[in-house]
Amino acid sequence: MTGAPLGDLALVVSAALFAIGVAGVLLRRNVIIVFMCVELMLNAVNLSFVAFSRTHGIDGQIVVLFVISVAAAEATVGLALILAIFRHYESVDLDLFRRLRW
């Protein structure tokens, strides 16, 4: 990958991170891990925004700031939910949480 521009490299890394995040969400059963994978996906997207801002102007970096702040809020809510569920089930196994249906 030598010779490739820095932007392209960043996009490749971003795609890899996103894919890892998706795989983690889909495959792992530990809620905490899944939650971390979601954060990973968010940051993969952040990375591509920053990469694009090199060519498309400052907008992408501004969006990243927004995403980080929203993600922080989301993290508190998500962790609070996980805590509540954990208190109920005494477990963090995602497959146990099957009551969200008809």
Place this chain on the structure above:
Amino acid sequence: MSEYHPILPGLILGLPLLGAALNGLGAFAWRENKTVPTIVGPLTVLGAFALALWNLSAMRGAPPHEASLVSYWTWFSSGDLHVGVTLLFDQLSLLMTLIVTGVGGLIHVYSVGYMRDDRGYSRYFSYLNLFIFFMLVLVLAANYVLMFVGWEGVGLCSYLLIGFWYENREYSDAGKKAFIVNRIGDFGFLIAMFMLYTAFGTLDMLSIFERAPGTLVAGGVLVTAITLFLFLGCVGKSAQIPLHVWLPDAMAGPTPVSALIHAATMVTAGVYLIARSGVLFALAPFSQAVVASVGAGTALFAASIALQQNDIKKVLAYSTISQLGYMFLAVGVGAYTAGIFHLMTHAFFKALLFLGAGAVIYALHEAWDETGEHGDPNDMRNYGGLNRFMPITWRTMWVGTLAIAGVFPFAGFFSKDEIIWEAGVRGYAVLWGVGIAVALLTAGYMTRLMVMTFHGANRSFGEDGAGERSHLHEVPRVMWAPLVALAVLSAIGGWVQIPEALPLLPSVNLLHAWLEPVFQPALAVAGAGAAHGVVAVHGATVAPGESFSRTSPLGGGEALWAVLATVPAVAVVLLVFRSLSRRRYRRAAQAPEPRGLAAVLYHKWYVDELYDRIIVRPLLALWRGCWRIVDHRLIDGSVNGLAGLSRIAGWTGSQLQSGRLSTYILVFMIGALLILGSLAF
């Protein structure tokens, strides 16, 4: 065209309608109060009668050959069709109005006594008034549409009155039967109206009759079809074969209702319609032959059944059908005046006979209520020897019997004799013979009725009912007074028309002269047709001015045959009286079943059974098939099938929702990818 003040004829119609409204209100508002219906019910009808009399005197002063049209408002206009609420006042409609309100009024008075203790007293008078109103609409209408309103109105009221005691399933069924059978006839009337409209572009009677000879081909298919469909309506309303089955069942209503509907008014509407449309029928000789044949056949058929009935009202019901047959025979051969004449006298004596039968039933009911005896108060086998207890009813009913039997000098003699004679001189030898035969049968069954009811030993109570018999007594004055009035009319009602040919009697020609302007056009058409050989009047020679050869099919003049017609009638009365008086009847409960021909007559030639087999049961089978296959399988099946399908689809869909987050996310990812992919390409 002389114009009346329109309020007068309007009042003739309006009074009974007002009475119906007041009594109808009373049925809800002051149900227990019997004073208001007692006053309003009879008085409105008698008031209408008084107004009609006033009109009569006015019309006698006016020049003849003129009909008065009284227009109120346009009912509806559609394209070329303009139908107005217009009344036609001529000699015929006025005569009908007098019969309807006069006899109807007497029946109202009688009803005050008969229905005294009925819970539906106010409702009863409301229906009765409404019936009179619709009957007046029928006879006074100047166009066929308005006439149809009256036609349907009396049908409705007869349904209401026949099923008056609707708590009894059998009675309310009889009401429905009358209504439904009448619908078959009404269909014919409607078709005839449509055809008249296509032919003439109007439904006003006067202009139709005026233009009919020029517009319609005499003896053509169109006029024959129109008249036959009209006749179908008459067959339903006037209970002729094959639609006569409703009338005997209609005896389920209170007896004054039978007198009103089946003697004076509704059933004669068919005769009135044909007489009114005489011009059309004169143009259609085939239809005339059908009318006369059906009439004669019905007269014979119903008279034979009346011979073997034990229910007093059934005897009178079949007698009515038979007498209506006479009227149709008359109008069928073109003797319109004779038909209307018999309609009038029949209204008198049949109302009398029905009311007399009602009086007997009433008296028996009272006596049985007091003594606790049971039985069918309509069954003549439970009567016998009532002449000692009910002298007024007994005497008046004998007057009615002699009148209907055609015994000189009672009303029926003149009208029946005229019908038979007119059939004879017009060359209808068979109809003439049937007419005479039916006259003898009539004398027979009526004498049987009188003997079973009033003569011999009394059978109303058990073996030694001497003490209980003292409970039998004459009906109150409010009931016997109408009987006496009708008896007087039945005795002298025929004297308005006394044939010239009879010796020793003054010749009276009131009715012919009175109705002549109405029937003149029809007779002119018939005369012209016969002169041109279009209308085949069998064997009769017709010269302008002079009508027909005045000899019967067997030769001999009118006087001879009038005598020959009444002598056998008297003979039959005496013979039946003598033979039946000696016979010992048994009470209904112990009576043996009739056998042989008597059984056939007793079961009314099995017509009801026949209709049951060929119409009612196949229809029921068809509906049952529809119910089981179409309703249950097809309709219910498709609805239930749809529901099942939805359940299966719902269950399948619900299986997607497993509750596993990872599955949801996977699906979500796939979806997102698909959307993104579709955006990219």
